[in-house]
Amino acid sequence: MISLIGIELYKIFKKWRTYIGFIAIGVLIPVIQVAMHFEGDGYLKMLTRGLSSAFEFTGNLFNCYLIAHLVLSVLVIHIPFLITLVSGDLLAGEATNGTYRILLTRPVSRFRLITAKYIAGLIYSNLLVACLAFVSLGIGYLIFGAGELIVVRDSIIIFAKDDILWRFVLAYGYAALSMMLVSSLAFMFSSLVENSIGPIISTMTVIIVFIIISSIKIGFFETLSPYLFTSHMNLWTSFFDDPIEWNKVIESGAILAAHCLFFYGVTLFIFTKKDISS
Amino acid sequence: MKYEKVIEIEHLSKNFKNLKAVNNLCLNVFPGDVFGFLGPNGAGKSTTIRMLLTLISPNEGTIKIFDKPLKQNRETILKKVGAIVEKPDFYGYLTAIKNLEILAKISGSDITKKHLMETLEIVGLEKRYNSKVKTFSFGMKQRLGIAQALIHDPDLIILDEPTTGLDPQGMKEIRELILLLSKEKGKTIFLSSHILHEVEFVANRMIIIDKGTTVVEGLVSDLLNSTALKVTFELDDPAKATALINASQWSGKLSSAANERFIFALERNEISALNKYFIENGLAVSAVIPARSLEEYFLNLTEKGDK
Amino acid sequence: MKHFILLFFVFVTSINAAAKDPNVIIKNLQKKFEEVKDYEADVKVKIDMDMLKAPESKAKIYFKQPDKVKIKSESFSLLPKQGINFLPGLFIKKDFTAVYVREDNWNGLKLSVIKIIPLNENSDISISTLWVDESKNVVKKAEVSTKSEGTFSIDMSYAYADKYYMVSAMKFSFDLNKLNAGKSMNDATPTEPKNKRKFKRPTKGTVYINYSDYKINKGIPDSFFKTDKK
Numbered sequence: 001m002i003s004l005i006g007i008e009l010y011k012i013f014k015k016w017r018t019y020i021g022f023i024a025i026g027v028l029i030p031v032i033q034v035a036m037h038f039e040g041d042g043y044l045k046m047l048t049r050g051l052s053s054a055f056e057f058t059g060n061l062f063n064c065y066l067i068a069h070l071v072l073s074v075l076v077i078h079i080p081f082l083i084t085l086v087s088g089d090l091l092a093g094e095a096t097n098g099t100y101r102i103l104l105t106r107p108v109s110r111f112r113l114i115t116a117k118y119i120a121g122l123i124y125s126n127l128l129v130a131c132l133a134f135v136s137l138g139i140g141y142l143i144f145g146a147g148e149l150i151v152v153r154d155s156i157i158i159f160a161k162d163d164i165l166w167r168f169v170l171a172y173g174y175a176a177l178s179m180m181l182v183s184s185l186a187f188m189f190s191s192l193v194e195n196s197i198g199p200i201i202s203t204m205t206v207i208i209v210f211i212i213i214s215s216i217k218i219g220f221f222e223t224l225s226p227y228l229f230t231s232h233m234n235l236w237t238s239f240f241d242d243p244i245e246w247n248k249v250i251e252s253g254a255i256l257a258a259h260c261l262f263f264y265g266v267t268l269f270i271f272t273k274k275d276i277s278s
Numbered sequence: 279m280k281y282e283k284v285i286e287i288e289h290l291s292k293n294f295k296n297l298k299a300v301n302n303l304c305l306n307v308f309p310g311d312v313f314g315f316l317g318p319n320g321a322g323k324s325t326t327i328r329m330l331l332t333l334i335s336p337n338e339g340t341i342k343i344f345d346k347p348l349k350q351n352r353e354t355i356l357k358k359v360g361a362i363v364e365k366p367d368f369y370g371y372l373t374a375i376k377n378l379e380i381l382a383k384i385s386g387s388d389i390t391k392k393h394l395m396e397t398l399e400i401v402g403l404e405k406r407y408n409s410k411v412k413t414f415s416f417g418m419k420q421r422l423g424i425a426q427a428l429i430h431d432p433d434l435i436i437l438d439e440p441t442t443g444l445d446p447q448g449m450k451e452i453r454e455l456i457l458l459l460s461k462e463k464g465k466t467i468f469l470s471s472h473i474l475h476e477v478e479f480v481a482n483r484m485i486i487i488d489k490g491t492t493v494v495e496g497l498v499s500d501l502l503n504s505t506a507l508k509v510t511f512e513l514d515d516p517a518k519a520t521a522l523i524n525a526s527q528w529s530g531k532l533s534s535a536a537n538e539r540f541i542f543a544l545e546r547n548e549i550s551a552l553n554k555y556f557i558e559n560g561l562a563v564s565a566v567i568p569a570r571s572l573e574e575y576f577l578n579l580t581e582k583g584d585k
Numbered sequence: 586m587k588h589f590i591l592l593f594f595v596f597v598t599s600i601n602a603a604a605k606d607p608n609v610i611i612k613n614l615q616k617k618f619e620e621v622k623d624y625e626a627d628v629k630v631k632i633d634m635d636m637l638k639a640p641e642s643k644a645k646i647y648f649k650q651p652d653k654v655k656i657k658s659e660s661f662s663l664l665p666k667q668g669i670n671f672l673p674g675l676f677i678k679k680d681f682t683a684v685y686v687r688e689d690n691w692n693g694l695k696l697s698v699i700k701i702i703p704l705n706e707n708s709d710i711s712i713s714t715l716w717v718d719e720s721k722n723v724v725k726k727a728e729v730s731t732k733s734e735g736t737f738s739i740d741m742s743y744a745y746a747d748k749y750y751m752v753s754a755m756k757f758s759f760d761l762n763k764l765n766a767g768k769s770m771n772d773a774t775p776t777e778p779k780n781k782r783k784f785k786r787p788t789k790g791t792v793y794i795n796y797s798d799y800k801i802n803k804g805i806p807d808s809f810f811k812t813d814k815k
Binding site: 051053056060061148155156157158161242 | 638639642644661663759
């Protein structure tokens with residue numbers, strides 16, 4: 001299985017489209033960081049305007065943690081698209097290339113092939129989030145240094161310097177779980193069609209529609225919202241609460257993980273029974 | 279590996295919606311056979327091959343390969359099967375040798391680069407081993423397709439239209455390769471083709487299917503001998519020849535005559551008798567050309583089926 | 586309204602002919618205050634506020650007469666402006682009326698209660714009440730009502746640093762009725778309805794400041810207090 005996963009990762013990283021995500025992150029985030037370097041005071045003032053009239057601030061609130069937190073929140077729609085570019089191509093790409101025939105006539109079960117591709121897709125998703133973390137925090141640290149983190153949610157929370165990094169680790173971990181769900185969904189759609197554009201569009205459509213439904217706070221839609229996986233994808237923000245609602249986070253995390261397994265299971269069921277005519 | 283039959287298909291059927299692509303097909307392939315799998319377009323050849331390779335599931339019937347049920351022993355069986363199915367496609371963004379390496383690894387084979395290069399040499403692609411497959415012509419991809427079928431030294435090689443896209447020299451090389459694999463390496467070859475003279479030259483056993491069903495199955499030599507030959511005699515004196523033929527029992531065997539060419543429908547053992555008749559009656563015979571081939575046989579049979 | 590309050594207090598104090606002179610008390614406070622030309626001290630700040638959570642922080646506070654204050658910290662710290670500027674501000678502004686109210690007994694200590702009413706109509710402070718320990722000439726407690734920032738109270742403890750009786754701890758309590766809140770930037774897909782997630786303004790809270798390690802009258806230059814412009 002390790003060998004199969006290695007082969008799938010090799011194929012993924014031999015395609016140019018794989019690098020779109022890393023390049024996008026590598027360019028976009030530094031652009032945000034440079035913009036914040038020049039305009040960040042205004043942003044910080046906006047966050048702290050409720051307090052600045054009554055309190056004197058010292059220290060470096062404008063630091064890599066603030067920027068990384070901002071980046072994580074604004075890229076929640078964009079990163080899934082980068083995930084679908086690769087995950088949506090994992091199976092559909094074989095159909096487009098016509099390589100199903102040479103692949104599926106090998107002495108290896110479809111279960112192992114599908115699982116290897118699925119895991120490779122998950123690895124790619126995690127690498128992309130890791131890249132996001134590295135560029136946000138790593139390069140952010142070089143530009144802005146570290147300090148305390150101010151987060152404005154229902155209240156203002158300021159986290160001590162030594163109380164932040166582990167939160168980001170967990171937040172990025174949760175974000176990675178969310179992105180693995182996106183990968184799983186795109187992978188499932190990829191098994192149904194023979195062109196990778198379909199899974200990309202389908203996955204993004206599902207996510208966007210679910211987000212829109214979640215934001216309509218009227219009657220039926222409000223009742224439906226907790227059952228949509230997109231309502232649970234954003235709980236990485238909970239790691240920047242004090243105290244952290246562990247029950248809520250664990251529950252939502254379990255729901256995301258269950259979705260991943262469900263989409264994987266459906267893909268396995270469809271694909272192991274599928275007739276390969278292409 | 280010792281087995282009685284390499285392929286045993288019994289009552290195999292496959293439906294696609296309202297179309298019965300394969301209908302109660304039965305065939306047997308024995309060790310060492312070069313088995314010709316023939317049929318007109320749409321006969322169900324590719325569907326059958328896909329079922330042999332588990333790309334498609336049959337609706338009814340059983341398939342055994344190396345005496346083992348295919349469904350329950352898929353991985354064990356496929357380790358010793360190499361195949362091309364229709365147009366061979368590869369990962370265009372990878373080189374030829376990298377494609378073979380990946381396929382070998384997926385198969386779980388511990389194949390060295392040296393062996394891969396030797397295989398590429400067999401199919402004439404050793405100079406392009408490091409070129410990306412997207413730069414290959416159709417014929418080169420076909421050769422690479424044959425290479426990937428051979429890399430893990432299979433006992434059974436399934437070739438679906440292997441000479442498609444090849445030039446005459448290439449076709450000849452493939453025919454020679456098939457014979458080499460069969461006679462010297464002891465491989466069993468399952469050869470599907472609609473280029474019938476290719477099958478005639480290499481196959482020892484064959485089946486012809488039409489509309490998913492067996493039309494005829496047997497040794498090529500038996501099938502060829504069971505029908506009358508079309509033999510062309512080229513005679514120097516057409517007028518004298520006409521008179522001689524009309525005055526003899528051979529008139530009933532004459533199919534057509536044009537100038538010096540007289541075409542007869544004869545049994546094999548009648549050719550020398552007729553030749554002797556012409557010579558004894560002072561008629562010079564400049565050529566005797568038996569024209570019956572598997573192609574005519576195949577066309578006849580399928581035409582009969584249509585009727 | 587302000588004139589009415591003023592007249593009322595004048596009337597009350599005129600009746601109470603035996604009341605102390607608040608101006609003298611304030612003058613004594615100021616004299617004591619001005620003994621310290623400048624100081625530097627370490628402060629530890631702990632915040633207990635609804636709708637704001639912040640870690641305990643450390644900073645250095647610098648003061649130079651008459652009202653120069655500077656806070657320096659390697660890390661984040663949050664100090665109430667009214668708290669740290671209260672005493673300097675008290676003595677800088679001369680346009681007020683002081684009224685002696687009574688004597689209070691607070692933890693066995695006799696404290697003189699003075700009300701201070703600013704005369705300037707544009708002043709943000711409506712009225713201040715001071716509890717003064719006349720034996721040491723220090724303000725033990727202050728309660729201030731402001732027009733824009735609600736009310737706050739300051740409880741101060743003192744201890745000797747060198748020969749000077751300095752603030753050792755300050756408890757700054759407030760009840761803010763107006764604060765502009767920062768919007769949450771973090772909710773692309775809020776898990777709760779938006780009206781529930783509307784940022785609630787911090788209104789009440791207490792800030793505890795502990796002073797230590799005083800360095801008094803070391804001669805801090807004026808240039809030190811010039812604001813660093815970014």
